[in-house]
Amino acid sequence: MDASAPPVLRRRLWWHVRIALLETRFQFLSSLRLPAFAVPTLLFPVFFYLFFAVVFQSGGASLVAPTYMLATYGVFGVLGPSIFGFGVGLAQERDTGALLLKRTTPMPAGAFLFARVGTAAIFGAVVVGTLFLLAGFAAGVELHRSQWFSLAGIILAAVLPFSAIGLAIGAWAKQQAAVAIVNLAFIGMSLISGLWVPIYMLPNVMQDIAVVFPTFHLGQLALKVIDLDLGGPVWLHLVLLVGQTAVCLAVAAAGFRRFSGR
Amino acid sequence: MSSEPPSTAPLARLSGVSHRYGNVLALDRLDLEVREGEVLAVLGPNGAGKTTAVSLLLGTLTLQSGAARVFGSAPDAAEVRLRRGAMLQVSGVPETLTVGEHLALFRAYYPSPLPAARLLEMAGLRELRDRRFGKLSGGQKQRVMFALALAGDPELVFLDEPTAGLDLDGRRRLWDEIRGLKAAGRTAVLTTHYLEEADALADRIAVIHRGRLIAEGTPEEIKSRTAGRVVRCVTTITAETARTFPEAAGAETKGQHLEIVTSQPEALLRRMFARDPELGDLTVVGVGLEEAFLALTGERGPDGNGAGPEGGS
Numbered sequence: 001m002d003a004s005a006p007p008v009l010r011r012r013l014w015w016h017v018r019i020a021l022l023e024t025r026f027q028f029l030s031s032l033r034l035p036a037f038a039v040p041t042l043l044f045p046v047f048f049y050l051f052f053a054v055v056f057q058s059g060g061a062s063l064v065a066p067t068y069m070l071a072t073y074g075v076f077g078v079l080g081p082s083i084f085g086f087g088v089g090l091a092q093e094r095d096t097g098a099l100l101l102k103r104t105t106p107m108p109a110g111a112f113l114f115a116r117v118g119t120a121a122i123f124g125a126v127v128v129g130t131l132f133l134l135a136g137f138a139a140g141v142e143l144h145r146s147q148w149f150s151l152a153g154i155i156l157a158a159v160l161p162f163s164a165i166g167l168a169i170g171a172w173a174k175q176q177a178a179v180a181i182v183n184l185a186f187i188g189m190s191l192i193s194g195l196w197v198p199i200y201m202l203p204n205v206m207q208d209i210a211v212v213f214p215t216f217h218l219g220q221l222a223l224k225v226i227d228l229d230l231g232g233p234v235w236l237h238l239v240l241l242v243g244q245t246a247v248c249l250a251v252a253a254a255g256f257r258r259f260s261g262r
Numbered sequence: 263m264s265s266e267p268p269s270t271a272p273l274a275r276l277s278g279v280s281h282r283y284g285n286v287l288a289l290d291r292l293d294l295e296v297r298e299g300e301v302l303a304v305l306g307p308n309g310a311g312k313t314t315a316v317s318l319l320l321g322t323l324t325l326q327s328g329a330a331r332v333f334g335s336a337p338d339a340a341e342v343r344l345r346r347g348a349m350l351q352v353s354g355v356p357e358t359l360t361v362g363e364h365l366a367l368f369r370a371y372y373p374s375p376l377p378a379a380r381l382l383e384m385a386g387l388r389e390l391r392d393r394r395f396g397k398l399s400g401g402q403k404q405r406v407m408f409a410l411a412l413a414g415d416p417e418l419v420f421l422d423e424p425t426a427g428l429d430l431d432g433r434r435r436l437w438d439e440i441r442g443l444k445a446a447g448r449t450a451v452l453t454t455h456y457l458e459e460a461d462a463l464a465d466r467i468a469v470i471h472r473g474r475l476i477a478e479g480t481p482e483e484i485k486s487r488t489a490g491r492v493v494r495c496v497t498t499i500t501a502e503t504a505r506t507f508p509e510a511a512g513a514e515t516k517g518q519h520l521e522i523v524t525s526q527p528e529a530l531l532r533r534m535f536a537r538d539p540e541l542g543d544l545t546v547v548g549v550g551l552e553e554a555f556l557a558l559t560g561e562r563g564p565d566g567n568g569a570g571p572e573g574g575s
Contacts, residue, residue: 022370026356026363033358033394097353101410104320104350104420106343106371 016108023115031119037084041123045077046130054138066139068198070131071222074155076195077127079162079215081120083182086166091178121159128155150225161214161241164248171255189215217241273298273418273449274319279328281314288314290473296451301444303464304453311473312453313351316422320348344372347416349407351423357396361387361406372414384439385409401432408439419450437462490525495544499537507533
């Protein structure tokens, strides 16, 4: 922090940071204690990887499949906590009135968003860390150090666009509907974008549809680190990702405006 | 009761506020004033516009027309939020966090919060600090929401139907806590459709009906506004019919009995005996707040003069 900043400003900044961290801590604790959230988001990607990449492929000659799946299941592992946390969590807080109550308090809106993104990132990091350990020690995947880091970075950055999808759903849907929509988005986007089954094994039509979803672009960017992507240029993936995220945020903002009766 | 000299500048105020939800006019040029150090009860039946009025003072609803000021600022201004607490009608907090954790989070929002131990004490939650919110009873949850409203040691507290859904015991407990607030010099706005609650707690009552302020004053003043009588009897005359009588200010069925508020009990009774000679179990008493309220809201049935929202426009 800048020592020359006026003390009032520094105090305000510290206040914001403190609330953001506290909100994150309690958001994380609250999610961890919710088996319906914690169990599937932590265990699904790890079990899938263990089954398809480690057990299924053991004794196989090629390390291509376990390496490929490390990238795609990694992205899948971050998708869960991001869209469930925002989509269902936010819808629930709207339904119960918790969000309305917080709006009457001095809590900065930024702290609320930070806490949910932060919680998704922590869950995502746990999943990615576990997948990396499984890949390195059980499946025998070998990558350069820079590739491990790039892969981890891209996968964790996926928290942002995925959270935007969750935010858009949670800003509009009621809790019960949100559970259904988020599950559909979770499974549908993962499948179509080739996070479960390699995309080149899917019909061409599905590849064309996949371009619409951020999950596809994140999957491709992660696969590019290990040279297993379809070959699209990085800038195009990034431009589309930014555009899709902007659309989600606009949809979410419209939902919040309607919610406050404007 | 209070030795403080009354302050003239209101702490919060709605002036000429109208609010529509689609075709429904929820507030109709409402004026409401909250004075320092008082407990103001906003009293009205369901759908009267109480929650809309409170939401506008909390800034959770956007003002459509008129003016809303709290501490002289816009209701959602940052400095207003620091000095105000709220207990909303429909609200819960995440069920997987404990009472103590929720309090810790809310206390962190404010520069000089009340100590956690004091909040637990005030809301009668001492033994429940480590209990998860989801594991609490309805009354205990309400008490947590009450403690959260007070976390920042606010000068002004909004309590939107705080005792709705509570049993008698829970209600009495919360009443004691609200009285404690007043003793501590805080200002509170309480919405309720429990008339005895307004009578028991408020210094001043604002009666709202169909989005309009129809009466305002101390509980005694509100009662004296209808210096009438309540006629109570068992009869074949229905409440709907009774409301059409010119002498009747309001009528309601209470179990087997029909209760009619009137300022001309003799004329009313002559009319009623003419219709139902078998009329029995008759009592005529002075009005309580409940009857006064019935008269003030002037429930005169569908052909009455109140142009309600359901009548369209």
